[in-house]
Amino acid sequence: MTETRQRSTERVTARAAALNLEGAAIVVGGAALVLGALASLPFFWGRSLPIAGPGSVSQFTALAAGVVGVVAYVVGRLWHRDALTPFGGSPSRQPAGDHPARRAVTASAVFDTIVIGIAHGIIALLGWLALGAVLADGFTDATVYAVSATALAGVAVGVTAYAVFLSATRIDLMRLSTVLAVFAIVGIIAAMLSAPDPHWWQYHLSALGMSNTVSSLTFNLTLIVAGLMMAAIARYATDLTGVEPEQRPRLLRVRVCLILIGVLLAGVGLFPLDVSQILHNVSAVGMLIAFALLVFWVRPALPGAPRSFFVFGYVSFGVIVLVAVFFVTGYYVLTATELVAGVIVFGWLTVFLRVSGAGARG
Numbered sequence: 001m002t003e004t005r006q007r008s009t010e011r012v013t014a015r016a017a018a019l020n021l022e023g024a025a026i027v028v029g030g031a032a033l034v035l036g037a038l039a040s041l042p043f044f045w046g047r048s049l050p051i052a053g054p055g056s057v058s059q060f061t062a063l064a065a066g067v068v069g070v071v072a073y074v075v076g077r078l079w080h081r082d083a084l085t086p087f088g089g090s091p092s093r094q095p096a097g098d099h100p101a102r103r104a105v106t107a108s109a110v111f112d113t114i115v116i117g118i119a120h121g122i123i124a125l126l127g128w129l130a131l132g133a134v135l136a137d138g139f140t141d142a143t144v145y146a147v148s149a150t151a152l153a154g155v156a157v158g159v160t161a162y163a164v165f166l167s168a169t170r171i172d173l174m175r176l177s178t179v180l181a182v183f184a185i186v187g188i189i190a191a192m193l194s195a196p197d198p199h200w201w202q203y204h205l206s207a208l209g210m211s212n213t214v215s216s217l218t219f220n221l222t223l224i225v226a227g228l229m230m231a232a233i234a235r236y237a238t239d240l241t242g243v244e245p246e247q248r249p250r251l252l253r254v255r256v257c258l259i260l261i262g263v264l265l266a267g268v269g270l271f272p273l274d275v276s277q278i279l280h281n282v283s284a285v286g287m288l289i290a291f292a293l294l295v296f297w298v299r300p301a302l303p304g305a306p307r308s309f310f311v312f313g314y315v316s317f318g319v320i321v322l323v324a325v326f327f328v329t330g331y332y333v334l335t336a337t338e339l340v341a342g343v344i345v346f347g348w349l350t351v352f353l354r355v356s357g358a359g360a361r362g
Helices: 002-044 057-078 107-138 146-169 173-193 205-209 214-237 245-270 277-301 307-328 334-361
Strands: 048-050 143-145
Touching: 002 057, 002 146, 048 146, 057 107, 057 146, 107 146, 107 173, 107 214, 143 146, 173 205, 173 214, 173 334, 205 214, 205 334, 214 245, 214 334, 245 277, 277 307, 277 334, 307 334
Parallel strands: none
Antiparallel strands: 048 143
């Protein structure tokens, strides 16, 4: 009877915490809606605006939503927490009457939070731009009056703040793997669709980052931020808390590989081919080498992971080697080789984060 009563109390507490969180998210979204509308009104007043393109509703909305997304993420991380931590404990996950220990604010924790917040902001920015382009195609030559544009911008910013705030309060390795995947996919596709040369694919994937255009900026920024995200979450994917001494070196090797992959991926975006061919190629090749080491070092570091995960890693490595052979023999063009290798690396890393998150939950 006592056990049943305790479970019932925990369910009631969890339900109250969830409702409290939703209430806070509504307040944050409502405040962002009002601020977004007030900020957009001077820009829209007395004008009829296009849906997409320069000076359009979607352009202003995307920029505002991007900024609000970063702020909402930081606010969400501070919600019910004693310090600015990317993966801190929340009272909603603790038994009634229990309080988390106060955590000191460290430079690495602030860096991690800002990087992940920027990723949320860029996803919001590109998402609203993409939606604006789709709506512009559906409503050809349509314009939006100032009052309607103000209302739409406010609602879009409010929805962004609401969604990002909830994402921040519930973020963990499982959810972060989805954020990383969505961020990379949205960024690369946006760069492809906005590329000034429609035949960029006839050269190589890195051609997307070689022009002084929005497409190039989007491509390179996506790689840089995705790399920083990977480096930032490396410590949390290889948490050493409570780990046996003999297991620590194995996890540290995996952590070093993850950090290297993140830093080198950022290097690919930081040094486009037209800036430094040597640094660009060294970053790309080094990332693949670090990935190969990670695939073969992860098994002793995660002995409890399912066997299918390790098989998936070996198969992924084998496919990368195969497409490299196809490229050398002239069967594949460089763009196809880079796309296949990139998808495989990001796919494996996403699964790795989910497996690590599942292990941490257990």
